[in-house]
Amino acid sequence: SYELTQPSSVSVSPGQTARITCSGDVLAKKYARWFQQKPGQAPVLVIYKDSERPSGIPERFSGSSSGTTVTLTISGAQVEDEADYYCYSAADNNWVFGGGTKLTVL
Amino acid sequence: QVQLVQSGAEVKKPGASVKVSCKASGYTFTSYDINWVRQATGQGLEWMGWMNPNSGNTGYAQKFQGRVTMTRNTSISTAYMELSSLRSEDTAVYYCARGPYGDYWGQGTLVTVSS
Numbered sequence: 001s002y003e004l005t006q007p008s009s010v011s012v013s014p015g016q017t018a019r020i021t022c023s024g025d026v027l028a029k030k031y032a033r034w035f036q037q038k039p040g041q042a043p044v045l046v047i048y049k050d051s052e053r054p055s056g057i058p059e060r061f062s063g064s065s066s067g068t069t070v071t072l073t074i075s076g077a078q079v080e081d082e083a084d085y086y087c088y089s090a091a092d093n094n095w096v097f098g099g100g101t102k103l104t105v106l
Numbered sequence: 107q108v109q110l111v112q113s114g115a116e117v118k119k120p121g122a123s124v125k126v127s128c129k130a131s132g133y134t135f136t137s138y139d140i141n142w143v144r145q146a147t148g149q150g151l152e153w154m155g156w157m158n159p160n161s162g163n164t165g166y167a168q169k170f171q172g173r174v175t176m177t178r179n180t181s182i183s184t185a186y187m188e189l190s191s192l193r194s195e196d197t198a199v200y201y202c203a204r205g206p207y208g209d210y211w212g213q214g215t216l217v218t219v220s221s
Binding site: 033037087095 | 156165202
């Protein structure tokens with residue numbers, strides 16, 4: 001089975017750059033996607049195909065990939081970006097999620 | 107606009123089954139897979155499986171094989187997820203999400219399993 005590993009928490013001050021990593025062997029072969037989830041809400045897709053941003057997602061969200069690690073970068077993080085972030089990938093039609101990272105912006 | 111609207115909260119006893127619906131609108135229902143994901147309180151996201159609304163083909167996570175069934179009714183653009191032999195550990199919010207990227211999600215359905 002595939003596994004994706006994320007840090008459990010990341011903390012930044014408003015205006016700083018937040019970076020959240022996700023590691024797993026499957027990422028060397030498959031694209032990563034990132035979800036943002038705020039308390040009591042459904043997840044929202046913020047990055048797909050490693051670095052593509054869906055329409056409506058602010059430009060401060062970006063993604064990158066290197067080998068078996070992908071990184072979600074939030075440039076100039078804002079208080080409203082505080083949320084849980086999940087990386088995931090799809091292999092053989094199966095979605096595999098990372099454990100999630102709690103981003104604190106304060 | 108694209109919307110996925112799920113059925114309401116359910117309370118079930120251990121051993122029972124639950125069937126959650128996900129009604130799609132704003133796009134051609136048969137053009138995109140539907141995935142089901144669940145989340146227990148305070149826990150991460152757990153993928154359960156996918157269904158192709160056009161063909162009816164399905165794929166289930168190994169953990170749920172034998173207990174989950176995903177179906178659809180194309181005439182009303184609705185997908186269904188049925189989970190049987192419920193136990194307390196199945197208490198969670200269940201989401202449907204449009205494939206292949208999960209660009210649209212339902213609002214979630216809370217399923218509580220309690221005696």
